[in-house]
Amino acid sequence: MTTLSAVEENYLKYIFQLGETQDGLVKTNDLAYKLDHSAASVTDMLKKLSDKRFVAYKKYYGVSLTKLGLQIAVQVLRKHRLWETFLVKNLKFTWDKIHDIAEQLEHIQSDELIDKMDEYLGFPKFDPHGDPIPDKQGNMLIPNVICLADAKLKKQYILSNVNDDSAAFLKYLNKIQLQLNDKIKITDKEEFDETIQLIINDKKQITISKDAAQNMFVKVV
Amino acid sequence: MTTLSAVEENYLKYIFQLGETQDGLVKTNDLAYKLDHSAASVTDMLKKLSDKRFVAYKKYYGVSLTKLGLQIAVQVLRKHRLWETFLVKNLKFTWDKIHDIAEQLEHIQSDELIDKMDEYLGFPKFDPHGDPIPDKQGNMLIPNVICLADAKLKKQYILSNVNDDSAAFLKYLNKIQLQLNDKIKITDKEEFDETIQLIINDKKQITISKDAAQNMFVKVV
């Protein structure tokens, strides 16, 4: 088990995450955008990762994870999400500040550390953004959620997952005091700009943009 | 405040630690040995660190930390020792396993993280090996200890500090069940090989080698 570099681990993690929306196939440019690197760098690295059998890469076509690459990606995700959980639950970080720190912590090499941390946290199944945390074997619960932008009028929902890509978005959630597990009912959808009116916990009435709604995922009650 | 690389931080940390025994001046070869790098690499890096004003380096003579370099070294030490404390106190690691993990964790870049961790741990003054933990300002208590190898017969001591360089030594302490803050009285010193006989907590009688004694530091009761 050759240990991968932090850079290699990041590639596998992002290939996994970008592939989740599609059927596993990821384009060079999408990775380049995500990693904020030139497309040329990405091509370079994909060739290396392919040589090492972590990805299946076909020139000009796209890249996907091999079984081995998937395993590693999931373990990196596990570390990332456990650390985020620790940062919020124990160290009292707000969720808009944890991503960058977890990006570093996820590359600490020690199985014993992450297993002990998992136990310390009580084997949590979801991280502070509602993303599922893989267990030691790589299994995770797939949350059965829909995007708030696609949710129906009048129905009762629970906010159970938010995108963690943008600190600005998470800060915005802090500001409007919207939290995971809050009850949400859509009272109106504006056709013109897809703005959504909703009631939080049967109390507070707020208006959110289409952009915001696309970053939020809800569960039917 | 340009952030330093993990490698640069390590150099400063080790220059600090090697300099503690001497008067701050560290030789190229000592660093090379500590870092397990060639002397040539060390010379290279010392020139770079000198250009960046972190160290005072004189060819063929030696290197010492500047005020700036010292500040950074102490903060790295702070991080290392706080993480070690967390690993032992919270995650229940044994002290022979924490060094390598803390070597990684000490380079995580986030002042907020380490300050919150400090608070979470209750602002500890010493780490699991009895080494003092610098506070946010870089101040630390200098423990008033003597080496067990130099301790006197019949006097009552308390084990308050052990060298953490060697996992083998720490494992050995686990095995003989000797712990920090144990009471120690020397009952005999063998002149021939400097072996020491001692009684732990007024109960257990054991014999330790000169080598072992040189890695242990005690406080007069």
Add this chain to the structure above:
DNA sequence: TATTATTTTTAGATTCGCTTAAATTTTATA
């Protein structure tokens, strides 16, 4: 003190992870 041994530095090279610019392939469009 002259010579030898040791330590340290210099010189030249390598790997990793990145860059830009140019070439190539694929996709979109007139």
Add this chain to the structure above:
DNA sequence: TATAAAATTTAAGCGAATCTAAAAATAATA
């Protein structure tokens, strides 16, 4: 479908952090 646009790869190169081998400076010793 020919051409233009976009995506991707190739080529060449750079800085960081290492190495080995050779040269130079310092320290030890006969």
